Structure formats: structure tokens, C-alpha cells
Amino acid sequence: MVTLYHSGRGVTPLDIKSVRQLAISLGYTFEGEDDLAKQADLGAFFQHYGVTSLSAFKKIFYTTRLTERGIDECQDTTSWEQQFIEGEHFVGETVNQGLRQGLGSLRYQVGKSDAIYEGQFKCGVKDGFGVLTATSGYKYEGPFMNNIMSGPGVFTYPRSNEQSEKPAKFEGVFNGRPHGKGIYTLCNGAQDHGIYDGTQKVGEADVTACNAAAALARQYAEAARRVQQRVQSEVERRRKETMLLEALPEQPVSGCRLT
Secondary structure: OOOEEOOOOOOOOOOHHHHHHHHHHOOOEOOOOOOHHHHEOHHHHHHHOOOOOHHHHHHHHOOOEEEOOEEOOOOOOOEEEEEEEOOEEEEEEEEOOOEEEEEEEEEEEEOOEEEEEEEEEEOOEEEEEEEEEEOOOOEEEEEEEOOEEEEEEEEEOOOOOOOOOOEEEEEEEEEOOEEEEEEEEEOOOOEEEEEEEOOEEEEOOOHHHHHHHHHHHHHHHHHHHHHHHHHHHHHHHHHHHHHHHHHOOOOOOOOOOOO
């Protein structure tokens, strides 16, 4: 059995050569190839872990426990932890010495924008209800699955000229982007019903069906905002507890007591 583990403490080398060796040891190979660089089937290996590149694999490696079965099943007992890993700042519930699981807040960069996700995590990734907000003005409220916007949700675009025909909001179905039935509301207030792939309308749909998809999306967005509020409340409560503990004298003072 091959097991990798990195808790974010210390340094473990993980370059392309070591990943190729790991892939070969787990049986992800092209038959008949002798050269290490050609023998390892990295495409199949990365797919096994739900990623498509070495950089994405590294990000999982630094925050989760990996075995030949994939990501270990998460345990139920959680504790709150703060992590600074590869440009990310995470505060939230963890299991297995650092695996993100439960409620949490994650700050990181998306392109040139700073972003914050406040919501649910499962086995190290964004999974469940949450709100993703970027400083560029984008916001998604709804469910995630394996780090991807997935299911009914609401996506709000950056503000633009009120007379503009640029999209202001999409309420509907997502699969990494708007992908299915829903309603686009434009900056000028006009609405467009249909089937979408991103911002492109790829098909017509019954207005009643689109309204139903949008209504469900709003319900899911509201659920995501409730989860976000729980995360913010917990993070703030624990921040105050930490500040209080840091302010306490090292030696107990007679007559003082924490309740």
C-alpha cells in the first residue's frame, strides 16, 4: 500500500519525477514503455484523484491524505484549525491532522482577484452549501461538489452601467458555470429565459420550467447564506476566544476565573 501524507508542517519534495514514480507504483502505466517519463500514465493517475495537473495534485497532497483508493474517508470527530498553505488561508473544522471537513472559511486567489469561500467542506475540498465572493465583484451562492459550483444556485456579476445589456445575475443550474435551465437578468433589468452554457444561450426552454429552476436556485442560495452566517459566527467567536487567551497572564491571578 502506498500512502502519502503532508500536514502542511515541514517540507516533503513532490516534483514531477516523484509523481511519475508514484503513478507507476500504483499501476498507472503505459504497457511496453521502459522510460520513466513515458511509462507513467499521469492522465489516468490525476483523474483518479479528481485533478488534471501536477499543480492541482500538489494542492490536494498538501491538505489531504492520499492512498491508492484515493482520498481517505473522513472521520466524524473534528477540531478547529488555522492553516496557511500555498497562498491559502483556511480557518475551520478539520480531521485527520489537517484535512478540511465541516464548516470553514478559505481565502485564496482566483486569477488577479482575492476570493473568500465561506461554507462546507468534505474530505479537503469545497463540498456542500457555501458562498464564494471575489474582490472583482463576482459572487456565487449555492451548493458545491468536489470544489465545483454544482446544482441550483445564484451567480452575481460585477456591477456595470445600468443601461448595459451585460449580465447582472444568473439564477439556475450550475456545473462549474451556468449550465442548464435558468434566468439571466441583465444590468438594464431585462430577463432572458433559456438553457445556458456559461453566458451563451444554447437552447430555448419553457418559461415555467425556467422560473421553477430559478426559484429553486434562490432557495439554495438562501441555504448557502445561512451556512455562511454560521461560518462567520464561529470564526468570529473563536477569534475572540483566541484573543482572550492570548491576553491572559501566564501565571494565574488569585480571584480570577473564566466562566
